[in-house]
Amino acid sequence: MNQTLVAFFSQSGNTRQMAEKIAKMANADCYEIVPQTPYTGSYAAVMDQSKKEIGERYCPPLAGTLPDVSGYDTVLLGTPNWWNTIAPPLATFLKSVDLSGKTVAVFCTHGGGGSGRIERAIKALCPNARYLPALSIYGDTVRDEEIHNWLDELSAYHDV
């Protein structure tokens, strides 16, 4: 059995849009990582708050219940590029679930910086997974074809 989970954080919706497309096209379950205190301030306030949190390696508490990841062999992790790295709620998630031994692929949306150090940050928090190629998309410009091609690429690795 090949079970896939899409787990993502999104603040302004771009990564959510991408995650939902991926989950639909991969026929995967989809879990949104939601911090207890949402990032709702002005753009400048969110920039300041997130810069501080990232600098302090702060892991904000999450709302809701974590998924039971034990039944999934593949986990697709999504985050916006925040300060060239992952958004803090994804760090909390990765410290709270055990993805050891699973196949992991990362996707992100960004404002021009691509995936930056996102993969490196995820690998540092979750070193014992098998990583497949990542997909990064500018803002809200994701197209079905890009997702389709990426999923094809992932499934080719998976069969090896």
Ligand SMILES: Cc1cc2nc3c(=O)[nH]c(=O)nc-3n(C[C@H](O)[C@H](O)[C@H](O)COP(=O)(O)O)c2cc1C
């Ligand atoms: C706090 C913050 C920091 C950001 N830092 C970067 C960055 O370093 N590089 C980049 O390319 N885009 C950066 N962006 C732009 C976001 O990555 C981009 O708008 C993304 O699509 C937002 O995803 P979301 O709608 O899922 O929250 C930043 C945005 C925010 C709010």
